[in-house]
Amino acid sequence: MTSPLLVLDGVSVAFGIPAATEVSYSVAAGEVVAVVGESGSGKTVTAMSLLGLLPGTASVTGRALLAGRDLFTLPAGELRAVRGGEVGMVFQEPMTALNPVFRIGDQLAEVVRAHRECTAAQAKQRTVELLALVGLPATARRKYPHEMSGGQLQRVVIAMAVANEPTLLIADEPTTALDVTVQAEILQLLRDLRGRLDAAVLLITHDMGVVADLADRVVVMHDGRVVEQGPVAEVFEAPRHEYTKRLLSAVVSLSTPPPADLPDATEVSPGVVARGEHVAVTEPTWSVPDVPGDDPVLTLAGLSVSYGRFRAVDDVSLHVSRGEVLGLVGESGSGKSSIAGAITGLTAIGGGVVSLAGKDLTRLRGRELKRARGRIGMVFQDPASSLNPRAKIARSIAQPLVLHGSLRGAELTAKVDELLDAVQLSTSLRERYPHELSGGQRQRVGIARAIALDPELLIADEPTSALDVSVQARILDLFRSLQTELRFACLFISHDLAVVERLADRVAVLHGGRVVELGPARDVLTEALHPYTRRLLAAAPVADPVLQRARREAWLALGHTE
């Protein structure tokens, strides 16, 4: 074997207190190394230290050799050539990673032109190519970051990282915001990069399915240290370290693969087929009608949301009953976050009615509105920007309590600590600012805040995407216990079908702004009626390298083009 492309040799990062300690691993050309581990274990800071992207408060020691050169001592000019040229970087939180005031296309073109001589037209050409590569239309060029969905932004960030065909790609949670079909395509893209250019990929992820699918070797981190590393099959087969075992045992997978042939269903009305509670559309321009439910907390009737002329949500009717979890899954950019926004009043409603416990939210004003809002908890898809950068964590969590509750002083502090504890965060983080946390930690702060008030309705937009499976499992347990205790209604938006299966009572599948399928979770996830749902299920990876290889081939055979 030739000498590895990237060698980390005792890299330590500290912010006063250590964040990563003596991390050593290597990545060879053409190899995919997955770094997995606990949320907050130092995966991101290690990766960022490589390109010198940590804030000034960080102190970095050790050596990081890229093709023999120590990245930590590289002169500025050379480092710049490495950044974005030889080494591409996908950031964990795509929604804040792009400059809000420039168009997507311009930002992409700029990266292209930073590393190669080319005309504006050529750069534009390349931009379109890159967008196509990540499954985005050429028109996305003209959009501003805030006009795109989380998954779309993530793809833009990926496009940016691969723009100059790097020899090493550092991808920090590159698929958290992607539905499994798109995820599969992105993984294909990475595989392609490796195959074509012999590029190395350093992949940081929580998704064991993705690891199984793509990685050659795995590095497991815990508490700032590498606790185990080795070929993926070996580690998955026979984990040695205590933490690795715990991690792998916490992995949940979709129970049964969908049957090969379509279950039969009866046409109940033109374009709509049903099997009991389980309904789906057969016409692409339809949304399924809502099924009646008892004691609905949230009811959406004919909801639509438009951005300019573009209709992001089209005639969606749903309800969530008390004590019920409705899983909302679907394609990236299909309008899930837009629905959440419409319910909370962040996005203007283009048509239809949103009612909470029978009250039309759009008609409420003043005190009543405030009271109604106090009953909704919301976990944002993008935890980074939903936290006030100048507020300490404790205050952010306390905010709803202060606004609606009567807790003050020591009681408040105690409650905040309790919440931190509930989401598996150390209370020592309470005095930190949001930017001083890891992605997963921030996400948990968002969850803690959302559940602080014991809401009647909880809207959770990808609440666990940045969490490692062990933490995720505990958060899900927390969810479930809270739910049985408080019987709140929950709209749970997620790409992780396994999680949805475990948590949701019913599932709605969103595609192109319409609900194409709706029904009890088991039915939808095992006997999907709609072709899109079936594709989705087929694309979901499992955390077993061997099995996953087979599934991938099956999926490819299914033809992932639409």
Add this chain to the structure above:
Amino acid sequence: ANDPKTTGAEQSKAEQGGTLRILNEGQTLNYDPAKSSSLPITSLGFVHRRLTGWLNAEGKQVEVVPDLGDTGKASDGGKTWTFTLKEGQKFSDGTPIRSKDVKWGVERTYAPAFSGGLAYHKQLLVGGADYRGPFEGKSLDSIETPDDKTIIFHLVRPYGDWPWITSTPAFAPVPEGKGAEADYSEHPVASGPYQLSEYQRGVKATLTRNPNWDKGSDQIRGGLPDQIVFQLGQDASVVSQRLVADSGDDKDAFGSSFASPAQLAQLQGNASAKQRLVTSKTGALAYLALNTQKLTNPKVRQAFQYAVDKTSYQIATAGSAQLAGDTATTLITQGIAGREQFDLYPTQPAGDPEKAKQLLAEGGFPNGLENLDFVVSKSNDGPTKAQAIQASLAKANIKVNIRVLDADAYEAETNLAKDAVYDLTLASWQPDFPSANANIQPLFASSEIGNGGYNTSRYSNPEVDKLIEAAQSEVDPAAAGKKWVELDKKILADSPVVPLIYTRNSFLHGSKVANFFIADFPSYPNYLQAGIAK
């Protein structure tokens, strides 16, 4: 040491030709005689001649002398005045200047559209009270022009100073029938040595020679430079710095405003510039007006005569007594014919607070006065001077509060308001013509209270009014002079004002400006005689 230099010591000789530059603070220059209050020896004199003029020379008492006409003959006990115009005078457009044109010029000042200039004649001419100018078709019958050379004025009452009045701008000729347009000031028909050839509002005015001016008939204008340029809207400090630096065109220039104390101090340290500073021997009477309507007790008012420290006022005015001017004890200013020097309240110039306290006590205020309202205009260093007065009054237990107003608001309060709220104010008066009449009548006649009058001490004494009228009617200058001196004493005995100083004015000029002097009256340089040295 009380002998200031009124001409630059080593001025070289003024010669024919060159361009004289005048640096002006004001943004506008008004060449419409009807709207002007310009002295006969300054700006307007370049372009317009008047019926009479002032012979203003160094070391000589100013006299009224013939300009376009002679100095007039009184008849009817001073109620009728007859003037004869000189032969062969022409306007700049070549047409002869006739008595009708002078009459037209006077009539024009009555038109509401053209008011604003000196208006002493308006109430004096018979029928003037309700005359509204020639443009409404009527003429003023009290001005007769039996022929082209003769002009006769009929006055409502005898007025000995009429020949002085005819030297005001209103008596400059305007070709009969002309001058109806509002902007006549921008293209006036000239009778003097220059005509206005270019006027850029706010920037400059250029005067060039009037080919039809007859030098021989004009004893008051030198007409030396070929061209005169007024630079408008200049900042006073910058002007002063430029003149001190004396480079380029600025050598041919002089500033039209007084040098401020700070500038004077700077000049004291600069030998070359000091040479080019011209200071008048005397000048406007600066005084502290005591509102007689509020300070009704003459004893109390007399206390002020002793309380005020005139030396600190001098310093506040110009930095030193020498540059500020002599302390004043009379109302009639130095340089006026018939003036008599006296002092009704003799004390040292720095005042006598003890004596003042004593007078106050006699007047019923053993503990002094408090909270007197002292209003001053913010212009001309008013606040600085007021503070000097304030400090000296404080020593005599008179506590005053200074209230600074912008110039116009100040006028509104002191000159316009019927009822005044102030107790004291600072004022300064330079007569419009060199007669004791112009010193006393505007400031102390009861008709001049409010409504734009300058009787800021609001002094009203029927006896004084009567005496003023009598003095005005006196045609014999010597007899009139006596009457005015008497009035001077009589008024001061009532103490409506505290005379402070006869303010000297200082002007700075460039090194090539020659024949630049200030005569005894007025305390302004004679623009008309200045010229450029080679």
Add this chain to the structure above:
Amino acid sequence: MRALRFAASRLVGTLLVLLVVVFITYVVFYLVPSDPAQLSCGRPCTEQNLALAREFMGLDDPWWRQFLDFLGGIVTGRTFGVGATSIHCSVPCFGYSFQQNTDVVVLITERLPVTFSLGLGAAVIWLVTGVGAGVLVALRRGSALDRVTLAGSVAGVSAPVYLVGLLGILVLGFTLDVVPVGGYVPFAESPVDWAWHLVLPWLVLAFSHAAVYVRLTRSQMLETLGEDYIRTARANGLRESKVIGKHALRNVLLPIVTVFGLDLGTLLGGAVITERVFSLPGLGGLLIDAVTQRDLPLLLGCTLFAAFLIVLANVLVDLCYGVLDPRARLT
């Protein structure tokens, strides 16, 4: 459609603002203790003459009547006085200055080029140097350069413009004799002379204005440099100049553009002191004259014009927000 509605609402707003400004000015003017007719009365001023002057200037009507006449004049023109001496002020008549014997519109347009030359030139200088220095010191926070710039900019705001102007004239004008000390040469006459005469005033104005830009740029820059997208830009290997000069700066500009709009708006209404010191016949001098001489028509004209510029500048700034920050786009 939305753009149209926006434009219409801004237009109505602008007119409203101007109307209110004029109205308040009118009312306040009548509170000021003075009588403009006094200046046209002459010395000595009799009651009769004063009344005549008032009548001629239209000051004898009640103030609301005069206000309506003024507004009417804008659309119909006005005539003052009667007969041969009457004065006509043609549409749009923003009044007639009796003190200057000229249409207010003419007076303002005459001086416009001077003020614009002065204001725009200075604005360019202070914007470039202020923002440039601000960026520089943000990058070298705490350095000697930072401290010196701080002291310099504080000196700039603390020192009276008048003093700076005078010192500039003394040092550069007289002692070193490198630049002319004042006066204005129209651009059309000689662009070189135009610029040459304005160099000193530009610098003086810029010096007194730059401080806010330096400090504001610096502080906003420091905020922005901590953002994630700056990290992205760096991670993508963009040149530091691009990262700072484009990605960061663009996000910094919003408050700067606002201040700039405010400054420029007021400056184009006239930089009184600078104009005065450098004998530039600009609008500022006109306005001050109007105030001190209680020349109501001129005052109204200048005020209206200055207010118009300020509103205009602010509308432009508001439009800029949308361009600079797509998230703040007007809805």
Add this chain to the structure above:
Amino acid sequence: MSEHVGAPARSVGAAIRAMLRRDHWALAGAVTIVVLGIAAVAADLLTAIEGQDPYSYSTGALNPETGGPAGVLGGVSGAHWFGVEPLTGRDLFAIVVHGARTSFLIGLAATAVSVLVGVLIGAGAGYLGGWYDRVVTWTADVFLGFPYLVFMIALGAVVPSSVSRPLLLILVIGFFGWPSIARIVRSQVLTLKKRNFVSAARILGASPWQVFRSELLPNLWAPVIVLGTLSIPGKIGLEAALSFLGVGIPPPTPSWGRAISTAVDWVSTDPMFLFFPGVALFLATWAFTVFGDGLRDALDPKTDVRR
């Protein structure tokens, strides 16, 4: 610990304390502010120690030729620490320290007024939008376009002299200063309100006031501090200008603004007359600016960005 919960982002008091410990320049600024403050408060005592007062004329200390101070450096001596004022011979040290009382305090208070009003109104306009925004924008435009000089003259004549002048000044100057602050704050809020954390607070049912206090305000400090500190000299200058229009502190009460504007004329003969009050004003502004910079840094949790 518990005081942090629910309090505005980073407690200003704590930030100041932390800053003063770390940032020597900010400390220098703070010390200067305190010294000037003490000078203002203890002006009488200080001048008593010197043996002078700001009102007494002492023409003896003047050069009889020019009216300028006698002696070198503007007449600096043991008796007159800063020399004397030209034309009056009043003690310059007394004028400067007593002037601190008027100018410094008026400049500060007026700045506080305009910042307070400007931030509240501007944030409201940006955050609430709609009609409220339009009305605020228009009102600000009216204020900006209005020739305040006329207003001041009128005010000087209309307001009876029994009304406390310092208070009047603070209100008037402060009030004419709000529109520019408001516009800048508004512009910042326009961007801020589209951020998710503001939306998040809104979703939680925070009232506009609560959003303003805990979400917007902490993110507005930077520009507000900059504009506030730098507007102090302007406000002090305005105080001097207003004194001339009859609204200000009437002479002879000393004020920096008036001293400086008088001294400008004397700059070539008596530079010290300008120097002392000028340096006082400079120091005050400088101190507030470095203090403000330090505060900004202390309030910014990301302050240590890597360069």
